[in-house]
Amino acid sequence: MANAVHIVVCAGIVPDPLQTLEPITGPNGPGLKNEMVLPAVLDPWAASALYEAANLAAKNPGSKVWLVSLGPKAKLQQVMMTAAQKVPFELVPIDGPIGGFPDAHSTAAVLAESIAALPGLDRDRLLLFGGWESATRGAGVTLQLVGERLGITDQFYGVDQIDLRDDGSFEVLERVEGGKHQVSVCAGTPAVLGWATGNLAEPRNNPQTGMANMRTIMPALQKARPATLAPNGLRYVSVSLPKQQRTTRVVKDLTPDEIAAELVEWIGAE
Amino acid sequence: METILVLTHTALSNETGADTGAALTRASLEAMTAGKELAAQLSASLTIGIVAPDSVAASAAASSLASAGARLLAVSGEPFAQPRYASDAAALEALARTANASIILAPASARFARVAAGVAHRLGGFIDTHITGLQIGTAPGAESIEATRWFYRQRVEAVLTRDVRPWFLLLDAGTHAAFAGESASAQVEQVAAQIPALRTTVSGLRSPAQGAQTIRPDAKLLFVAGAGWTKKQLDGQAHAPEAGDLILAFLRVSGASLGSSKSLVDQGGEGQPVLPFLTHLNQIGQTGSTPRHAKGLSTCCHGEEPHVVGWRFIAQRRAVSLDPNCGWTRGKADVVYVADAFQVMAKLNALLEAAKA
Amino acid sequence: MSVESTTAPSPAPDLDRQTMEVDIACAGFGPAMGGFLTTLTRAWSENPADPAFESKAAPGMPLQVLCYERADDIAAGVSGVVTRAQGIRASFPGLNPAEIPMAVEVTHERVLYLLDPIGASRRSLTLRAADRVLRALGPLLGARDHAFELPWTPAFLQKHGGLVLSIGQFNQWVGSQLMATGLVQIWPGTPVSAPIFPDAAGKDGPAEKTVLGLRLADQGVDRFGTPADGFMPGMDVRAHLTVVGDGPVGAVSQSIDQTLGLPQGHAHREWALGMKMVIELPEDSPLQPGAVWHTFGYPEPEIFGFLYVHPQRLASVGIFVPSWMSDPSRTAYRYLQHYIQHPALWRYLKDGILRSWGAKSLEESGKRGEPFLAGDGYARIGESSGSTNMLTGSGVDEAWTTGTQLAEAVVELLRAGKPFTRENLAATYETRRRASWVERGAREAQNARNGFHGGIVKGMIGMALAGLTRGHISFQAHIPPAPKQIRPMSSRSAARLKLKNGAVLALENGRPLHDALLTARGWPEIAFDGRLLVTQQDALLMGGKVQAMPGFADHVVFRDRRLCIACEEKTCIAMCSGQAITEGADGVPAFEREKCVYCGACLWNCAQSSGGDRSNIDFLAGAGGLHSAEN
Incomplete structure (x- = not known):
């Protein structure tokens, strides 16, 4: 049990990536x-972190995985119906606002408080896990702020791999510029890892995992503590959809030779 | 009155600048331009903080920025030779405390993106990242700095402002021109950083194990391969090996960076033929990356919205697709060639090779 | 059948198949299951400690109730509906539609007969003559935009006081409340491959009309079902009661019907494909929430259409393509695009934006397709139990009500401590159902559509007669199996000529034959605008948001490849809502799982059969499909 780790995964919920999004501004700001x-x-990205956490926990007996998630209770419940089937975890739900526009510092404060408790x-x-960015806010700062609040100064971002060694140290691969990985070795826990995609495939839906998780998820959801997020002086001046409609020239009647010649000229031009 | 600090760092072997001998990374020099412009607009004082592996490198970096006429601070030493959270956070914290700045600009490099939020927290400040533009607000009342950034994976654009300080702003690469000034001798103040006991050692860089290095962020051209490359072709057969050869040959002769649609990199899990040199690092789009290149060429890709959001910063776009109604034709590309990419790429490679010879 | 002669999955080895025992296992989460679980949990919530709700499968635990849904989310339903909501309101007496996104009370109904403004519609001589008369009298009859509004809405079609709903949103609303009770679990993304029958040796008990539970689909297999990376055999969920509500093309329903048979004289022979778009109406749209239009006459005489207006400027607009439309090249997507451009609709839809799109098979046999409603250890509810009323065009409310009836029966049996035997379920569930308005309606409707098998005019007359006489007067008809309803290609020379022209066009443009054929018949090309008029592939991504999880076998299977190779009609390709079935290189259609929207149309749009009612296509269990919650 020398390498038993306690992994807390911070994972938000985001709109299904296939949905059409349209911003609106309401009395409480944008949404x-x-x-x-x-x-x-x-x-x-947080889902990658969760799968990596479960994988690491499975390989190191005595380990445990918590999933801390802030969002509207009803939405969390809906997402858990799918997430719970993937890997074993204990849910720590926080009933709070949805979306990418609330301030990350406030989110981090609430998360850190819940984790500390x-x-x-x-x-x-x-091992504090999460996505290196979210698909809503995309700021890539929440996890660092949680880490700082918990006093953890070994932090890694854009992580694709962790190898936990027998002596408790671990090697981490982080994405850096140029499509490369920076390789670091950390002496041991505690540490913060913000995950990119990792290397694991999405686990299969396992009904038994789901049922086991649900025994703790539903009571946890019923007791989810509400949280409000302070704006910290953040004000949105405007929120809009990008307008990037181009005038497209559709070329149907050129031979591959002609197209290639046109492309060569285009590639070479400044 | 705002006080502006621009944080910069010297180039590592994997960053632009290292190969050209420049002291600072290109992204740092871009942030430098942003800081200079903002200071001029606000009549604010400007300080530059440099993180360097030694005092020589710090001096060289300072010299290259001398013409900006700003106060120059540096943290240097062996612990800063490699990017690492604990040491970098200590360095930035020391620079920011010394500068006592209200606005802190920094490039969103992997190195600074890792630590800037933590540093903001230590200073009791706040941070916003992935800034693509800065302007002075025109709203009535006090002058405000407004920052533009994307939400929901480049699908929603927002302009925001904060009235709390210090305010850290991390700038995305490519949003400002790189600072270029005459090099001159400069007075640089060395700042001491309180480094905690270091528990992490950086052993270096590793390229993805699979095949050739295909991601080239500095390339002018982005080449994107879509799922059509490994699907059945006109003869009813899949030709994945040929597709792989054509794509790699093109990358070789054009120097382009390789991107991919999600569906193509996902195909490995479906037991379909795959291109072995592609990984999720190549994936462009909503759940992938949003690179910056002057030009982009899409092939065998349907051009649907979740993928095309990753093209936000590709200026000129062309596509080769067999589908005359694919997404690219509807205002997403400048030119769409309705043609068989296998044939076009073979010809294109031949022409480029001939031109090279 | 040799392995080479079929694309059917090879059966996975039974090694390491996990087994779990529960009290009630449910297949499919739709309105029927919503009604069942809502009623069950409501009775249970009155006194959670009631010993009647103690588990027999896991003594000491509360009743173990699990529901498995194939779609990736319980909100991924596919229907914008108008319903009288009689049964739904009975379950939610104080229902405020504003609580359910996209729901609104019906405020205004109209029935429109649409003339063909293009001239491409295949109208009979009788119909053409009638159209000419109508056009001549148009000004007197108040015709506008090539459409005549019936002066009144026949009583049997009226939905006044009812609700316009998005089934996706309704399911989500119901499902969230159910999950919040903590009493039942609903698992999306979990297809059920088959019911568990007693084995032949009989060690599991009496073999006749018995179901022992549900087998979940295997994961980590290749497209043929062969174990691959991460193979996880689908679990056997053994249950004291198996509730089957997986819809008309559900794998469990089909398997039970095939294995246990249907009551004498019953068959699943009448079908329709409903395909619709959810359209964001232009900002200045005069259409009011709650408006309901029923249309007929266009784009083909056999195709009925609808427009329902939801709150927030959203409208569901769609068509039904029935199995008795014998044209082998019937293609719903192209027809839907022509439909929305009919002047009477286009006036309101022009400048709209496609928000969502989807398609679904409707079991239109109704009472005549009713299976055995219960057996030992199982009960059937919802559409696949023959509850849909084809006279009133209503299915959701009926499905919901059958679910509530079963739940009342289950509660009665639990409280009485009686097992879920065929006799006990018949005495409680079946009795309730037979005595209800669902049964009365089903009887009135059972012959209402017979006339359509003798032509559209006869069909309309038959439907009106049945409607006005409450089913006492109707036409008799012989209804052939679905594969036989498709007219063979070679039977008409004029059609052959058009087919040839279409084929040339298809070859030139590299597009599907059925699509080219419509152009060859005089239908104008669709002027794609990228907003509302989009290609079918774009509809999959923009509107349908279709996705498939990896690791599942192909769920569309061509049973006998030789029949496919010899098939000229290939209606499966024309009617595939997602263009997931395309021409294959070897004459057998190719299937792409990641484009399938699970409409199930291929099942009854196959002109080939090796005998009986079953076509040459099997539609099995699979994961993925639509990710749209606005449907």
Whole structure:
């Protein structure tokens, strides 16, 4: 049990990536049209983090995985119906606003507070996981802020791989410029890892995993504590859809030779 | 009155600048331009912070920025030779505390993106990232700085402002011109950083194991392969090996960077033929990357919205597709060639090779 | 049948198949299951400690109730409906439609006969003559935009006081409340491949009309079902009661019907494909929420259409393409595009934006397709139990009500401590159903559509007669199996000529034959605008948002390849809502799982059969499909 780790995965929920999004501005600031109607999924990068966490926990007996998620209770419940079938975890739901526009500092404060209060969590064995960015806010700052609040100064972002060694140290691969990975070795927990896609395939839906998770998920959801997020002086001047309609020339009657010649000229031009 | 600090770092072997001998990364020089422009607009004082592996590199970097006429601060030393959260956070914290700035600009490099939020928190400040534009607000009342950035994976654009300080702003690469000034000797103030006991060692860089290096962020051209490359072709058969050869040959002769649609990189899991050199690192779009290149050429790709959002920063766009009604034809590309990409790419490679010879 | 002669999945080895025992296992989450679980949990919630709701499968635990849904989300339903909501309102007496996104009360109904403004519609001589008379009298009859509005809406069509709903949103609303009770679990993304029958040796008990539970679909297999990376055999969920509500093309329903048979004289022979768009109406749209239009006459005389207006400037607009439209080149998507451009609709839809799109097979046999409603350990509810009323064009409310009836029966049996035997379910569930308005309506409707098999005019007369006499007067008809309703290609020379022209066009443009054929018949090309008029592939991505999880076998199977190779009609390709079935290189159609929207049209749009009612296509269980919640 030398390498038993306590992994807390911070994972938000985001609109299903296939949905059509349209911003609107309401009395409480910007949001998405029909946001509560759109089907939601676990944030894709955070989902990678969750699968990696489960994989790591499975390989290191005695480990445990918590999933901390902030969002409207009803939406969290809906997303858990799918997420719970993937891997074993204990849900820590926080009933709060949906969407990408609330301030990340406030989100981080609420998350850190919830994590610090987790019963049974050994902070010395903590690996704080999450996506390196979210598909809503896309800021890539929440996890760092949570890490700072928990006093963790070994942090890694754009992580694609972790190898936990027998001595408790681990090697991490982080995405950096140029399509390369920076390789680091950390002496051990605690640490923060913001995941990119990792290398694991999405786990199959396992009904038994789902049922086991649900035993704790539903009571947790019923007790989810509400959270309001302070704006921290953040004000939106405008929120809009990009207008990038181009005039497209559709070329149907050129031979491959002619097209190639045109492309060569285009590639070479400044 | 705002006080502006621009944070910069010297180039590592994997970053632009290293190969050209420039002291600072290109992204740092872009942030430098943004800071200079903003300081001029606000009549604010400007300080530049430099993170460097040693004092020589710090001096060289300072010299290249001398013409900006700003106060120059540097943190240097062996712990800063490699990017690492604990040491970099200590360096930026020391620079920011010394500068006592209200606005802190920094490039959204992997190195600074890792630590800037933590540093903002240590200073009791706030941060916004992926900024693509800065302007002075025209709203009545006090002068405000407005930052433009994307939400929902480049699908919603927002302009925001904050009235709390210090305010960190991380600028996306390519949104400003790189600062270029006459090099001159410059007075640089060395700042000491309080480094905690370091528990992480950086052992270097590793390229993806699979095949050739295909991601070239500095290339002018982005070449995107869509799922059509590995599907059945006109003869009813799939030709994945030939597709792979054509694509790699093109990358070789054109120097283009390789991107892919999600459906193509996902195909491995479906037991379909795959292009072995593609990984999720190549994926462009909503759940992939949003690179910046002057030109983009899409092939065998349907051009649907979730993919095309990843083309937000590709200026000129052309597509080769067999489908005359594909998404690219509806205002997403400048030119769509309705043709068989296998044939076009073979000819294109031949022409480019002949031109090279 | 040799392995080479079929594209059917090879059966996976039974090694390591997990088994779980529960009290009630449910297949499919739609309106019927919503009604069942809502009624069950409501009775249970009155006293959660009631010993009647103690589990027999897991003693000491509360009743274990699990529901498995194939779609990736319970909101991924496919129907914008208008319903009288009699049964739904009975379950939610104080229902405020504003609580359900996209729901609104019906405020205004109209029935429109649409003339053909283009001249491409295949109208009989009788109909053409009638159209000429109507056009001549047009000004007197108040005709506008090539459409005549019936002065009144026949009583049997009226939905006044009812609701316009998005089934996706309604399912989500119901499902969220159910999950919040914590009493039942609903698992999306989990297809059920088959019911578990007793084995032949009989060790599992009496074999006749018995179901022991549900087998979930295998994961981590290749397209033929062969174990591949991450193979996970589908679990066997053994249940004291299996509730089957997986719809008309559901794998469990089909399997039970094939294995246990249907009551004498019953068959699934009448079908329709409903395909619709959810359209965001222009900002200045005068259409009011709650408006309901029924149309007939265009784009083909056999195709009925509808327009329902939801709140927030959204409208569901769609058509029904019936199995008795014998044309082998029937193609719903192209027809839908012509339909929305009819002047009477286009006036309101022009400048609209496609928000969502979807398609679904409707089991139109109604009472005549009713299976055995219950057996030992199982009960059937919803559309696949023959509840849809084809006279009133209503199915959701009926489905919901059958679910509530079963739940009342289950609660009665639980409280009485009686097992879920065929006799006990017959005495409680079937009795309730037979005595209800659902049954009365089904009887009145059962012959209402017979006339359509003798032509559209006879069909309309027959429907009116049945409607006005409450089913007492109707035409008799012999209705052949669905494959036989498709007219063979070679039977008419004029059609052959058009087919040839269409084929040339298809070859030139590299597009599907059925699409080219419509052009050859005089239908104008669609002027794509990228907003509302989009290609079928774009509709999949923009409107339908279709996706398929990896790791499942192909769920569309061509049973005998030789029949496919010899088939000239290939109606499966023409009627595939997602263009997931295309011409294959070897004469057998090719199937792309990731484009399938699970409409199930291929099942009854196959002109080939090796005998009996079954066509040459099997439609099995699979995951993925639409991700649209606005349907």
